[in-house]
Amino acid sequence: MTAKKKPVRAAPQRAARPKHSVVAAALIDEIRSGRHAPGALLPSEPELCRRFEVSRHTIRVALRSLYEKGLILSRQGHGSIVQATAVEPRYGFACSSIDDLLQYAAATPREVLGTARIDVDPALASWLGCEPGYPWWEIRTRRLQEAGGAAIASSRVYVPEVYGAAVRELKKSPLPLFALMEARYGHHIAQIRQTFSVVAATAGEAADLGLEAGAAVMCVERRFIDERGGLLEVSRSVHPPGAFRYELTVRQMLGTERP
Amino acid sequence: MTAKKKPVRAAPQRAARPKHSVVAAALIDEIRSGRHAPGALLPSEPELCRRFEVSRHTIRVALRSLYEKGLILSRQGHGSIVQATAVEPRYGFACSSIDDLLQYAAATPREVLGTARIDVDPALASWLGCEPGYPWWEIRTRRLQEAGGAAIASSRVYVPEVYGAAVRELKKSPLPLFALMEARYGHHIAQIRQTFSVVAATAGEAADLGLEAGAAVMCVERRFIDERGGLLEVSRSVHPPGAFRYELTVRQMLGTERP
DNA sequence: TTCTATTTGTTCGTATGTATG
DNA sequence: ACATACATACGAACAAATAGA
Numbered sequence: 001m002t003a004k005k006k007p008v009r010a011a012p013q014r015a016a017r018p019k020h021s022v023v024a025a026a027l028i029d030e031i032r033s034g035r036h037a038p039g040a041l042l043p044s045e046p047e048l049c050r051r052f053e054v055s056r057h058t059i060r061v062a063l064r065s066l067y068e069k070g071l072i073l074s075r076q077g078h079g080s081i082v083q084a085t086a087v088e089p090r091y092g093f094a095c096s097s098i099d100d101l102l103q104y105a106a107a108t109p110r111e112v113l114g115t116a117r118i119d120v121d122p123a124l125a126s127w128l129g130c131e132p133g134y135p136w137w138e139i140r141t142r143r144l145q146e147a148g149g150a151a152i153a154s155s156r157v158y159v160p161e162v163y164g165a166a167v168r169e170l171k172k173s174p175l176p177l178f179a180l181m182e183a184r185y186g187h188h189i190a191q192i193r194q195t196f197s198v199v200a201a202t203a204g205e206a207a208d209l210g211l212e213a214g215a216a217v218m219c220v221e222r223r224f225i226d227e228r229g230g231l232l233e234v235s236r237s238v239h240p241p242g243a244f245r246y247e248l249t250v251r252q253m254l255g256t257e258r259p
Numbered sequence: 260m261t262a263k264k265k266p267v268r269a270a271p272q273r274a275a276r277p278k279h280s281v282v283a284a285a286l287i288d289e290i291r292s293g294r295h296a297p298g299a300l301l302p303s304e305p306e307l308c309r310r311f312e313v314s315r316h317t318i319r320v321a322l323r324s325l326y327e328k329g330l331i332l333s334r335q336g337h338g339s340i341v342q343a344t345a346v347e348p349r350y351g352f353a354c355s356s357i358d359d360l361l362q363y364a365a366a367t368p369r370e371v372l373g374t375a376r377i378d379v380d381p382a383l384a385s386w387l388g389c390e391p392g393y394p395w396w397e398i399r400t401r402r403l404q405e406a407g408g409a410a411i412a413s414s415r416v417y418v419p420e421v422y423g424a425a426v427r428e429l430k431k432s433p434l435p436l437f438a439l440m441e442a443r444y445g446h447h448i449a450q451i452r453q454t455f456s457v458v459a460a461t462a463g464e465a466a467d468l469g470l471e472a473g474a475a476v477m478c479v480e481r482r483f484i485d486e487r488g489g490l491l492e493v494s495r496s497v498h499p500p501g502a503f504r505y506e507l508t509v510r511q512m513l514g515t516e517r518p
Numbered sequence: 519t520t521c522t523a524t525t526t527g528t529t530c531g532t533a534t535g536t537a538t539g
Numbered sequence: 540a541c542a543t544a545c546a547t548a549c550g551a552a553c554a555a556a557t558a559g560a
Contacts (some may be wrong), residue, residue, distance in 0.1 A: 079525060
């Protein structure tokens with residue numbers, strides 16, 4: 001190897017995770033643990049710089065991530081106000097971002113109940129939002145609260161047949177299917193369109209969850225879309241009452257871009 | 260501390276709009292006008308720097324605002340891909356913004372079933388996220404699909420007692436309570452924190468909706484927060500199966516998180 | 519009231535790390 | 540291997556809003 005150029009000031013030392021992410025995680029943890037009560041001010045930015053030994057730029061990136069999660073609200077000349085602890089994972093799960101989705105997938109064991117190659121009839125094609133007549137995979141899975149615990153989700157996942165390799169990997173990996181597709185085919189998920197509603201469980205879903213057929217369940221439909229607008233995956237998951245919770249903060253967008 | 264430099268140094272240009280906001284508006288306009296088609300790449304950041312004669316930092320702030328609007332997606336080593344030409348309008352009961360919420364409220368007739376002045380006991384205070392012991396208003400309302408139609412929502416709305424004037428106006432106005440509070444007291448809503456879950460309806464809610472007690476319903480809890488972080492209103496609305504659908508698009512986080 | 523210290527917002531500059539093609 | 544492009548990170552300075560003296 002060639003001699004490395006000596007850095008003038010800080011040694012770069014490979015940060016496994018970006019510093020702003022570490023800072024953000026620490027602050028989030030403090031807020032959730034109650035160390036910063038709702039309504040109170042976070043320490044000022046210069047103070048956080050000293051405490052974490054990072055630049056103000058890094059602190060502001062971390063604070064922006066807290067802002068985007070709805071945990072704080074910053075006012076010029078005043079400070080950053082803690083908005084909510086948003087704790088209470090007493091039961092159920094709260095998913096408001098792709099990260100939360102991954103977290104949820106990693107934290108709850110998944111059973112693959114079966115995979116089948118199907119031809120998409122017009123009715124299914126209409127629901128999927130694709131052309132009929134092409135072969136797709138249908139995967140049935142179930143999620144448990146913990147290993148051996150109660151069922152909290154029954155899912156049907158649909159992907160075009162070309163992703164068969166990822167489908168086969170599914171049984172050996174705890175990752176969600178879209179993550180496997182991303183890793184294996186290099187397609188990047190740009191967005192996930194989700195719909196939440198209360199529906200009556202089908203017979204198969206009720207059986208998976210141990211409910212009576214027709215029981216009311218939370219239904220989440222997801223469409224995974226890549227950056228070119230292509231449909232990569234469609235899923236329908238149903239959850240028994242109390243097993244799923246979705247949290248979301250909507251903000252007034254009045255030109256306040258936060259740098 | 261002591262002596263010092265005069266505070267006034269150069270004649271400051273009067274605060275126009277921030278540069279990043281001007282840049283963002285220009286880029287949004289170009290995307291909307293079709294100069295940058297969906298799927299295409301935006302000019303690179305250094306190129307935008309030269310064109311707008313601003314620093315790369317400013318360009319990145321502008322691009323982040325485009326990202327947050329769902330217009331672009333940036334990928335390291337590749338570029339910024341145009342995702343859409345406009346913020347997509349949602350349909351149905353989808354409420355992705357405060358405007359959508361207002362739209363929904365205006366489109367369905369509301370009945371005020373009763374208002375009561377209550378003292379907040381510790382249990383309620385814990386749920387509301389406020390101090391116990393203070394007087395609040397509790398308003399019971401119901402929404403119908405159309406006048407005389409089926410009930411699609413039963414709500415309990417809680418506001419501090421000081422907003423009594425807005426509460427009294429509620430019977431005469433079709434506007435939602437938070438809009439009345441905004442008009443009358445000048446507090447403006449900065450964000451709304453929402454939680455969606457499936458729960459068993461209480462006896463009162465079931466009666467409002469014409470269901471059996473304990474029926475599974477979609478429950479939406481909302482906390483309305485002003486720009487100072489103050490809690491203005493808390494509501495719990497329950498909807499019978501099929502009457503409520505929530506649509507939401509989550510996008511890849513930019514620059515933050517992603518382990 | 520005015521003044522002042524504090525705090526966040528905006529903007530520049532520079533350097534390096536890392537993914538992509 | 541290489542150039543390109545975005546991501547991360549440091550430093551500096553001033554502007555603007557806020558709150559308290």
